[in-house]
Amino acid sequence: MPRHITIKDVARLAGVSPATVSLALSGDNRVSIKTRQLVKEAADKINYIPNEIGRSLRLQRTETIALIIPNTSQHVFSHPYYSQLLEGITEVLNGYGYNLLLSLNPSEQELSAAYDKVLRNRRADGVIVSSASTKDRNLLRLIESGFPLVYLGKWLHDDVLGVERDDIGGAYAATDHLIRLGRRRIAHFSGPLDHQAGNDRLEGYRKALRDHNIPFDPLLVLEKDFSQEAGYEAAAELVGREIPFDALFAGNDLMAVGAMKLFREKRINIPEDISLVGFDDIELASLIQPALTTIHQPMKEVGIIAAQKLIALLNGQPAEEKQSVVATNLIVRESCGAKKDG
Structure with missing residues (x-):
């Protein structure tokens, strides 16, 4: 697992102090425009996202939840189970007065940009991430930022709430x-x-x-x-x-x-x-x-549970269980050759 990137790494690359980095990334006018740009470029270069962003987002609500579907998203509109997932998520969000921001990203590079937009531009209060590539490091960056999220799939991390199918x-x-x-x-x-x-x-x-x-x-x-x-x-x-x-x-x-x-x-x-x-x-x-x-x-149920977990997290409520597993079951029809009961 790659080393966690800190504010000191940005300061070292930009040639300024960590305090200046903190002020620059928050847009403080005491830091010149030139230095702010220098710090931003350094942060972007090493994919640094400050923990302060995740914490501050809890205080500034957008009433929007982002759903990020990475990598294989070129099939999202042709794959029927995504419509069931969206139905479950929106059913919960509508009940709480939240909007849904949908982000589809066919490549890891574009996914990195999507995460940055959500985090830096504060477009959402929290994120539901559909199962990503096991090689994708963007999700780890999102976790380390302190941003509220729920992951759809198996992700063995102490700080991550998840919903997975069996x-x-x-x-x-x-x-x-x-x-x-x-x-x-x-x-x-x-x-x-x-x-x-x-x-x-x-x-x-x-x-x-x-x-x-x-x-x-x-x-x-x-x-x-x-x-x-x-x-x-x-x-x-x-x-x-x-x-x-x-x-x-x-x-x-x-x-x-x-x-x-x-x-x-x-x-x-x-x-x-x-x-x-x-x-x-x-x-x-x-x-x-x-x-x-x-x-x-039951993809609708997965969507409902994920949205409920994220809303509870945003409201400061403890999760009943960090990782929920939704059961699957066999539906016997004609293509296997089995005789149906009755």
């Missing part, structure tokens, strides 16, 4: 279900493995294989980007390799739908030839043919 448990349930149907060569299309959701769903898949004494075969795992196009491409790649498999656990429903399209073109029948399970339980999952067996994750 991705490991959901992936385990999906894979375990396929194994109990008699499938043994189970492929998995993962999401990006530098994101926690992709990692956790792969972990749940591997754990189910271990518990049933089925060897893990890395040739059956393809890392993709959670899009429908990626599911189609991964299925084409897997079929093209001529590696035998009798089931697929797709890391999300959109990838499952893409894979289903490729299988249909190749005259591979679902579920007779390939049992298929997705993850998310988007509306499309119940409408396609065959209807998609999937893992339901």
Whole structure:
């Protein structure tokens, strides 16, 4: 983990005293415009955000909450579960008279700029951050600033409130279900493995294989980007390799739908030839043919809990629990080949 950047680092780079840095960053007129600019450039260069900003924001309300969706946000408007997340967040914010500021950032560099805008320009009272890349250091900067935030995902930090889905448990349930149907060569299309959701769903898949004494075969795992196009491409790649498999656990429903399209073109029948399970339980999952067996994750509930946690934090109320885990559950439909009860 990188060393924490302090006001002394800015002072050293700018060639002034720490006291001057503090005055300059607060816009004090006792510091010349030239020196203020020099200090700002030094702070920007080393990505320094003063703790005082986080503390002062508690006293100057904007009545706005920012939702930052980093890195994979190019899919945000095409991914149905984001609408459920937004519905949950806005339902709570409307009840408290808060506005929502939405920030989408497809790259880590643009994400850094988004954090800076929120912090330095005081555009929001607090931030909800959708799960970021595990390699992204911007979130750590936000935490160290003292800015009120809630993280959507697993983030093991003492000062961070979070809400996560049980991705490991959901992936385990999906894979375990396929194994109990008699499938043994189970492929998995993962999401990006530098994101926690992709990692956790792969972990749940591997754990189910271990518990049933089925060897893990890395040739059956393809890392993709959670899009429908990626599911189609991964299925084409897997079929093209001529590696035998009798089931697929797709890391999300959109990838499952893409894979289903490729299988249909190749005259591979679902579920007779390939049992298929997705993850998310988007509306499309119940409408396609065959209807998609999937893992339901209540994204509206995630949004509600996250917004409630942040409002409580802004009001100085202690959190009942720092990290909340929202359960997922298996929804059995036609694509896996299981017989439904009744």
